[in-house]
Amino acid sequence: MRSSLKLFTWFGIPVHLHWTFGLIFLYAFYIGGAEGGGWIGILLTIGLFVSLFGCVLLHEFGHSLTARRYGVQTQDIILTPIGGIARLERMPEKPIQEFLVAIMGPMVNVVIALLLLLIGRLVYTGVEWNYFIATIYDYFSPVLHFFGDLIDVLLGQLEPSDFYARFEEGWPSTEAQNIAIEGELNVGSLLLLMPILLSVNLMLVLFNMIPAFPMDGGRVFRALLAMRLGRVSATKWASRVGQFIALLFVLFGLLKGGIMLVLIGFFVFSMARTENNMVQLSDFLSRFQAKDILRTHFTRLNFNDWMQTPIDLLRSGLERHFLVFDMDDQLMGALTEDRIAEAAKSGNTSSTVADYMQRVRAVHLQDSMGYIYQLLMQEGEPILAVVDEYGLKGVIDREGFRNFMRLNGI
Numbered sequence: 557m558r559s560s561l562k563l564f565t566w567f568g569i570p571v572h573l574h575w576t577f578g579l580i581f582l583y584a585f586y587i588g589g590a591e592g593g594g595w596i597g598i599l600l601t602i603g604l605f606v607s608l609f610g611c612v613l614l615h616e617f618g619h620s621l622t623a624r625r626y627g628v629q630t631q632d633i634i635l636t637p638i639g640g641i642a643r644l645e646r647m648p649e650k651p652i653q654e655f656l657v658a659i660m661g662p663m664v665n666v667v668i669a670l671l672l673l674l675i676g677r678l679v680y681t682g683v684e685w686n687y688f689i690a691t692i693y694d695y696f697s698p699v700l701h702f703f704g705d706l707i708d709v710l711l712g713q714l715e716p717s718d719f720y721a722r723f724e725e726g727w728p729s730t731e732a733q734n735i736a737i738e739g740e741l742n743v744g745s746l747l748l749l750m751p752i753l754l755s756v757n758l759m760l761v762l763f764n765m766i767p768a769f770p771m772d773g774g775r776v777f778r779a780l781l782a783m784r785l786g787r788v789s790a791t792k793w794a795s796r797v798g799q800f801i802a803l804l805f806v807l808f809g810l811l812k813g814g815i816m817l818v819l820i821g822f823f824v825f826s827m828a829r830t831e832n833n834m835v836q837l838s839d840f841l842s843r844f845q846a847k848d849i850l851r852t853h854f855t856r857l858n859f860n861d862w863m864q865t866p867i868d869l870l871r872s873g874l875e876r877h878f879l880v881f882d883m884d885d886q887l888m889g890a891l892t893e894d895r896i897a898e899a900a901k902s903g904n905t906s907s908t909v910a911d912y913m914q915r916v917r918a919v920h921l922q923d924s925m926g927y928i929y930q931l932l933m934q935e936g937e938p939i940l941a942v943v944d945e946y947g948l949k950g951v952i953d954r955e956g957f958r959n960f961m962r963l964n965g966i
């Protein structure tokens with residue numbers, strides 16, 4: 557992949573760093589230095605970011621290695637400033653498998669958080685341990701207050717305007733600082749970093765488990781719905797919910813000045829739409845075969861014809877691409893609109909169809925429409941010959957395919 561740097565390969569999966577990742581280091585210089593920490597502050601911040609993205613990477617391997625158990629390979633893992641992306645070649649279609657692939661990412665972060673808690677418990681005692689726990693509490697107290705107050709609003713115990721005022725101000729969190737000052741603690745780097753890393757891992761779990769399809773929580777949600785509704789309806793509902801939550805992200809980000817959240821909101825919104833369209837499309841295509849859209853009336857060109865013949869056909873008729881035959885009426889290839897236009901432009905009247913024709917792909921009457929979609933729309937074939945055991949039956953071209961889709965409201 558261009559615009560990214562390959563770091564290493566682990567478990568056979570290449571790990572790439574997206575170029576925008578460099579911004580993270582600029583940011584580290586900015587906040588590490590701004591808090592008056594000087595070089596130590598900057599190094600600590602970089603150290604924190606590196607360990608943090610290590611955790612994100614392990615999260616992605618949680619997805620990839622689970623997917624591998626179901627025979628799904630991972631093309632690569634890309635680290636970007638807004639998180640990691642494991643590019644799976646596809647999602648397993650069985651709901652239980654998608655459920656497990658989605659949930660094993662956040663589970664990795666749960667395990668990391670538990671390990672850090674265990675290490676903290678073994679290493680720290682007394683006031684240091686209190687500081688350790690208070691740091692974690694400080695991270696979550698705004699979240700806890702937010703939801704606590706939100707529930708109060710819903711129960712009618714808090715005025716919405718008061719809630720908004722608190723939301724604007726932000727909820728205070730100074731527990732750990734007080735403990736450090738009172739206990740005259742020398743907050744060493746590890747004592748500082750470990751509880752922060754633990755908290756961020758838990759934040760990652762909470763954030764990823766928000767049911768905003770196609771985020772992890774949204775995939776879990778879709779998989780659970782799919783067990784009852786089937787994959788197609790499940791995707792429709794999951795992506796609607798996902799888009800609604802994505803809009804909340806954007807709104808929240810704009811109100812609180814969280815540009816990352818705004819970006820993630822836009823990303824989730826468009827991904828939800830894309831995935832839903834893909835699932836609806838493949839469901840639609842699975843109901844048809846080549847025989848349902850083949851055209852049996854088509855003009856046959858001979859490879860010895862002058863190019864003037866197809867040029868005239870293109871000017872006066874509706875067909876855009878043609879099949880070419882030899883003297884024994886055997887199919888030889890295809891002549892496409894682009895090539896005919898090329899010939900018309902060159903003004904070379906002495907050339908024949910054989911000079912401009914290209915090979916043609918054949919499909920069987922009973923080939924699935926999904927396969928035809930792939931050939932026409934993804935591999936760029938303009939025209940296909942449709943055959944059965946006895947020979948040529950007709951053609952399917954891109955224009956005919958598009959009309960068919962349009963008539964069916966896709």
Ligand SMILES: [Zn+2]
Binds near residue numbers: 615619661662764772
């Ligand atoms: Zn994930």
